[in-house]
Amino acid sequence: MVDRPAPDPAKLLEKWNEWERGEIAPGKVMSDLKTGGLADLLESLVEGDTD
Numbered sequence: 001m002v003d004r005p006a007p008d009p010a011k012l013l014e015k016w017n018e019w020e021r022g023e024i025a026p027g028k029v030m031s032d033l034k035t036g037g038l039a040d041l042l043e044s045l046v047e048g049d050t051d
Contacts, residue, residue, distance in 0.1 A: 007037030 012033060019029035 004037065004040075007041040009041060012036050012038055012041065 015024075015029055015032040015036065018024045019026065024032075
């Protein structure tokens with residue numbers, strides 16, 4: 001497995017907000033969210049869910 005830095009929620013949110021403001025295309029935001037570690041962040045949140 002390749003060592004990657006931990007996902008930065010603030011950076012991921014900024015990419016999402018850029019898309020909502022119409023500043024970047026949907027394909028670009030999806031690419032940025034993927035390379036930014038969104039899946040890793042979501043998995044860690046689900047694993048930490050105690051419901």
